[in-house]
Amino acid sequence: MNSAPESLAYTLDEENTSFLTKVLNSIQAVGHTILYFLELVGRISRFIGKAIAHCFMPPFFPAQILRQIIDIGYYSLPVVGMTTLFTGMVLALQTYTGFTRFNAESAVAAVVVISITRELAPVLAGLMVAGRIGAAIAAEIATMRVTEQIDALTTLSVNPFKYLIAPRVIAGTLMLPLLVLIGDIIGVFGGYMVGVHSLGFGAGSYITQTWDVLESMDVISGLVKAGVFGFIVSILGCYHGYHSARGAQGVGAATTNAVVSSSILILIFNYIITQVFFS
Amino acid sequence: MSTAQPNTPKISLQGVTKSFGPKKVLQGIDLDVPAGKSLVVIGGSGTGKSVMLKCILGLIEADQGSILIDGQDTTHLKGHDRDEMMGKFGMLFQGAALFDSLKVWENVAFGLVQGRQMKKRQAQEIAIEKLIAVGLRPEVGHLYPAELSGGMQKRVGLARAIAANPEIIFFDEPTTGLDPIMADVINELIRDCVGKLGATALSITHDMGSVRKIADEVAMIHDGKIIWQGPIEKLDNSGNAYVDQFIHGRASGPVTKHGTHTIQKQTAS
Numbered sequence: 226m227n228s229a230p231e232s233l234a235y236t237l238d239e240e241n242t243s244f245l246t247k248v249l250n251s252i253q254a255v256g257h258t259i260l261y262f263l264e265l266v267g268r269i270s271r272f273i274g275k276a277i278a279h280c281f282m283p284p285f286f287p288a289q290i291l292r293q294i295i296d297i298g299y300y301s302l303p304v305v306g307m308t309t310l311f312t313g314m315v316l317a318l319q320t321y322t323g324f325t326r327f328n329a330e331s332a333v334a335a336v337v338v339i340s341i342t343r344e345l346a347p348v349l350a351g352l353m354v355a356g357r358i359g360a361a362i363a364a365e366i367a368t369m370r371v372t373e374q375i376d377a378l379t380t381l382s383v384n385p386f387k388y389l390i391a392p393r394v395i396a397g398t399l400m401l402p403l404l405v406l407i408g409d410i411i412g413v414f415g416g417y418m419v420g421v422h423s424l425g426f427g428a429g430s431y432i433t434q435t436w437d438v439l440e441s442m443d444v445i446s447g448l449v450k451a452g453v454f455g456f457i458v459s460i461l462g463c464y465h466g467y468h469s470a471r472g473a474q475g476v477g478a479a480t481t482n483a484v485v486s487s488s489i490l491i492l493i494f495n496y497i498i499t500q501v502f503f504s
Numbered sequence: 505m506s507t508a509q510p511n512t513p514k515i516s517l518q519g520v521t522k523s524f525g526p527k528k529v530l531q532g533i534d535l536d537v538p539a540g541k542s543l544v545v546i547g548g549s550g551t552g553k554s555v556m557l558k559c560i561l562g563l564i565e566a567d568q569g570s571i572l573i574d575g576q577d578t579t580h581l582k583g584h585d586r587d588e589m590m591g592k593f594g595m596l597f598q599g600a601a602l603f604d605s606l607k608v609w610e611n612v613a614f615g616l617v618q619g620r621q622m623k624k625r626q627a628q629e630i631a632i633e634k635l636i637a638v639g640l641r642p643e644v645g646h647l648y649p650a651e652l653s654g655g656m657q658k659r660v661g662l663a664r665a666i667a668a669n670p671e672i673i674f675f676d677e678p679t680t681g682l683d684p685i686m687a688d689v690i691n692e693l694i695r696d697c698v699g700k701l702g703a704t705a706l707s708i709t710h711d712m713g714s715v716r717k718i719a720d721e722v723a724m725i726h727d728g729k730i731i732w733q734g735p736i737e738k739l740d741n742s743g744n745a746y747v748d749q750f751i752h753g754r755a756s757g758p759v760t761k762h763g764t765h766t767i768q769k770q771t772a773s
């Protein structure tokens with residue numbers, strides 16, 4: 226008879242402890258995640274610091290920088306051009322159909338130029354370049370890591386940060402603003418084409434409306450964004466490639482991580498920079 | 505650099521350990537490589553020979569112990585000092601590790617052009633010379649690494665390692681994948697690096713013919729430790745059961761395919 230309450234207490238107790246361990250375990254898991262995250266941030270920050278330092282310390286590798294400028298700048302032109310062209314075109318169309326409801330068709334040119342320069346050209350170009358360049362950088366450097374080519378560089382007295390990483394970061398940071406500037410022009414031109422040829426705007430008045438509303442800050446903020454995005458894409462491509470795990474799977478994971486992380490950071494920094502410029 | 509005593513070992517490892525996660529690879533390596541000599545490390549596959557070379561080069565950071573080059577502790581050398589120290593070394597990687605975006609001759613000349621700012625023309629001449637030394641035709645210089653066979657890639661890697669006439673050269677399995685004749689050419693080349701150029705060589709090989717040809721001294725690594733080291737003349741009567749088994753390539757002996765447990769029982773008995 227006595228044993229009944231005792232065993233009850235016992236089971237309760239056991240339940241309690243198992244509940245307690247569960248709570249503790251989940252707290253521990255959260256702790257581990259936070260620690261892991263902090264460690265990751267620390268590692269990336271150290272990597273970025275080192276990469277930036279090597280961008281400014283000789284020896285430099287001009288041939289490598291030039292090669293990356295051509296790769297990142299010149300060969301991304303078609304992608305960025307197509308993206309901004311169609312974005313400008315569709316923007317004119319959408320704004321027109323939307324704004325006629327409020328008899329505000331005349332704002333089409335203004336909406337196109339401001340959206341393109343401030344937001345769409347930098348963000349879309351950034352995302353396209355993240356897919357094109359970020360992936361290529363990560364895959365190339367990861368393959369070099371896996372096949373010991375990075376180790377070989379070091380044994381030949383060539384610092385991989387100077388030879389591989391600095392040229393890519395320099396080219397990425399300098400070329401994306403240039404690409405976006407060209408993208409701005411192409412995007413506005415796309416809006417103009419649609420406005421004049423299919424929405425019935427006068428060519429002269431469309432251009433005047435564009436010029437009237439455009440302020441230098443619109444373009445500058447877009448170019449600043451582009452510089453930051455170019456830096457993000459190239460540095461994260463390098464980071465994930467450089468720290469790639471061994472084997473083909475490691476290379477694949479490095480590529481995916483580079484593209485995903487740089488795309489997300491582009492969107493976050495887009496918000497932050499907009500906030501800084503326009504509020 | 506030249507302040508070192510005449511009998512300071514060129515390379516000295518003291519109690520070097522390295523683990524990858526729970527896996528203990530090096531468990532206290534003690535090894536001296538005398539200056540101007542050729543030392544060959546033998547040992548089973550996966551015993552950490554390549555890891556040991558990478559620890560000496562600082563490509564992998566050792567967990568414990570110290571690594572002395574010319575009597576100077578380089579274990580924690582970083583940045584510019586380490587880049588500078590690398591100038592003393594040449595390394596042939598087990599997988600050749602050629603730069604696949606560069607032509608063969610550019611690979612061989614890489615350390616000269618990028619690392620030592622030599623003029624391209626001059627570096628190309630040296631590169632071609634080294635390609636001939638490893639038994640490749642000069643035309644090979646204009647191909648890309650992907651267009652070569654495995655053995656050819658290995659030889660290009662070798663040419664790259666010796667291109668700058670380094671003081672210390674590491675050869676990770678230099679003759680694997682080569683035909684017997686070419687293997688002998690490479691053995692002689694390694695001998696020449698030590699004999700004629702006065703380099704210190706540290707090689708890894710499984711090829712006993714190659715060991716006898718290139719070694720002044722032999723060391724055997726087992727279970728993450730150096731269990732025997734001695735001059736090549738003593739290799740055949742080392743009095744060490746592991747060495748005996750290894751050089752005769754017998755499946756039965758203190759080393760079994762299952763590794764450590766049996767070994768320790770046998771040593772105990």
Ligand SMILES: Nc1ncnc2c1ncn2[C@@H]1O[C@H](COP(=O)(O)OP(=O)(O)OP(=O)(O)O)[C@@H](O)[C@H]1O
Pocket residue numbers: 524529548549550551552553554555556598
């Ligand atoms: N970067 C690494 N990460 C994790 N484990 C590693 C790494 N490098 C080597 N190892 C492990 O260390 C052990 C020793 O590797 P190592 O390449 O030195 O062997 P080895 O003695 O050179 O063998 P082989 O004669 O086959 O070349 C292996 O079991 C390997 O799995």
Ligand SMILES: [Mg+2]
Pocket residue numbers: 553554555598676
């Ligand atoms: Mg090996």
